[in-house]
Amino acid sequence: MSKKEPSRNFVLRIDADMMDAIEKWAADEFRSTNGQLQWIISEALRKSGRLKKIRIKKNEE
Numbered sequence: 001m002s003k004k005e006p007s008r009n010f011v012l013r014i015d016a017d018m019m020d021a022i023e024k025w026a027a028d029e030f031r032s033t034n035g036q037l038q039w040i041i042s043e044a045l046r047k048s049g050r051l052k053k054i055r056i057k058k059n060e061e
Contacts, residue, residue: 022036022040023036
């Protein structure tokens with residue numbers, strides 16, 4: 001099992017219409033609302049070149 005960096009919690013204010021749209025999108029993609037928000041943010045960071053590529057290591061037995 002690989003070690004995961006600890007996540008950080010914070011409060012995010014989103015207007016009701018935007019939250020409704022995010023919740024519907026998350027349901028359409030079979031994700032939680034939190035998972036959808038993380039995906040939206042990471043995609044935006046990746047596309048802007050502000051997030052380093054994350055390497056996934058396979059465990060070799």
